[in-house]
Amino acid sequence: MKEKSFFSILLNLPRLIFMRETRGVALVAIKQLGLVTIIKILFKTVTRTGFVKSIKCVFTFKLDDLLASMFVSMWDVFGDREAIITGEKRITYKELKDRVLRLANGLQALGLKPKDRFAELLFNGNEFFEALFAGSLIGCPMPFLNWHLKGDDLAGAINRASPKILIFDEEFYDDVVAIKDKLTTVKHYVMVGAKLKDDVILYEDLLSKSPNTMPKISMALALNPYSGGTTGAPKNVNYFDGFGYLISDTSEKPKTSLKEYLTLLVKQVSFTYWFGAHKIKDKKSANIRLLMPSPVYHAASIIGWTPLLLHGATGVAMRNFNAEELLKLIEKERIGWVFIVPTIIDRLLHLPDNVKNKYDLSSMKSLICGSAPASPELKEAANNFFKERGCKNDVFHEFYGSSETAVVTTLIPEDYEQNPKRLASVGKARCGELGIYNKEEARWCASNEQGYIFNRTMMTESLKYSGSPEKTKSVFEFVDGVRWFDDGLIGYLDEDGYVYLTGRVKEMIICGGVNIYPNEIERIINNHHEVVDVAVVRAPDVDLGECVAAVVQPKKGSTITKEDILDHCRKSGLHGFKIPKIVEFSAELPRHIDGKLVKRELEDKFWQGIERRG
Structure with missing residues (x-):
């Protein structure tokens, strides 16, 4: 029997049906499209393809014509929507x-x-x-x-x-x-x-x-x-x-079996369920109305417009991001689903009160954040922001993933409503597989033990960088014969399986032989009431090799000093090499369009003319 065939898929169906993710994907489809619409789409698909040809497509598992007809038929059925x-x-x-x-x-x-x-x-x-x-x-x-x-x-x-x-x-x-x-x-x-x-x-x-x-x-x-x-x-x-x-x-x-591929496929597409697509339906247009404020070319933004591809959503595209315009569009277009990066949340929070309070945001159901780290405080502030403007429930959702993995974990309101400490996590590995690995001792880490984050998703099993075969090979590690994607991140799993990211290997600071990850230091400095943002990077040190440097973006009009920052760090529990040796201030920190800090640009300044690690 061919591995990819009608009968091989049939053999896997009973197992797939019992997966919660499968039932979730089906629930989203039924809630968004409705059984009558699904039947109309299927009827048009078979009519357009031809009954005999449709049967042949299914049994030979040559689905090209059938699926193309299905997409076109779906657009026919939606018509003037x-x-x-x-x-x-x-x-x-x-x-x-x-x-x-x-x-x-x-x-x-x-x-x-x-x-x-x-x-x-x-x-x-x-x-x-x-x-x-x-x-x-x-x-x-x-x-x-x-x-x-x-x-x-x-x-x-x-x-x-x-x-x-x-x-x-x-x-x-x-x-x-x-x-x-x-x-x-x-x-x-x-x-x-x-x-x-x-x-x-x-x-x-x-x-x-x-x-x-x-x-x-x-x-x-x-x-x-x-x-x-x-x-x-x-x-x-x-x-x-x-x-x-x-x-x-x-x-x-x-590079895996059909059985495992199907499992990972269902897990991957289930993010629409975890992010509540089955709970969103505009009263007037009877569909999801989504907003696209981030560039759609970015891999993470695919999460934001998937309902447009699969569920007949209405997508509102912002050509250029503007914080007030985003609020205006949420109210005007009755937006219920949006993908954003933490920088966007920060921009909304810093709008003047007379601007923020002009808009009714009660239509929002799923505010989906990713692509860059968000602090627990920012997540909580996002929920409060939307609740104060009409939303009845928490709206903040988050995922961890990368361009290579797509979605791996999801953090949903139920997670942190049950336990607020989970706001510091990026959720559970619901859309892929994740493990924490100790490379030095060649073993999986125990709960709450820090190690390298390894992933397996539908995407990693097919991953190939165009024109870079050596780079493709370098990002995988084999553990007990199983191939895992090494995302270059450090973190740990708690007892309940929630994932906490603590650092990036390439950003690790080795100070006097001690490994220091910037995340903890950045989180503490960001909690200072006069700080907008901070980037912690490596700087050279004659005695210790490397030391901690903090580049701080203060609030406008702030008179905060280096001593204020250091005093705040000590009072917040930082000690030893984790206390920044260098503190500088910048009116605006450089950011990539997806919201990630461009730390290399800041770090380069400290290392001019000096050879560095990595």
């Missing part, structure tokens, strides 16, 4: 279907074949999702380019993915022209905008000249994000293999 809203532009599912089919045919006319890539350099908006869905229908991965990159950094990111077509917003025209001679694989440039430029195909022209019929189908989810690049060049990550293996013959087989 709003799909994507960007400013004054409101695209319905009927319009989305027409535009996706035209783009898919247009891309094929430009020469794209299954497994060829086309990259996007687009702001948040309907064009991003049209390209994503079009690429999925024709089996072409779409690298998500970071539009903050310029020059050689942008050229390098594009070349690592080897796309044949680049779709970009006209605001990036000059950036693209500046690196055009350095791009080794791009043959066609498609620009979103109205001004015709040399050697560029206008996006809307491509759509208008292409038919809105079904293209030649080779279904594979086109998800192809990059790692954050905070510790090096962004690496292109192959989500299309992890998510696509079950439905597409163009996706590579994961």
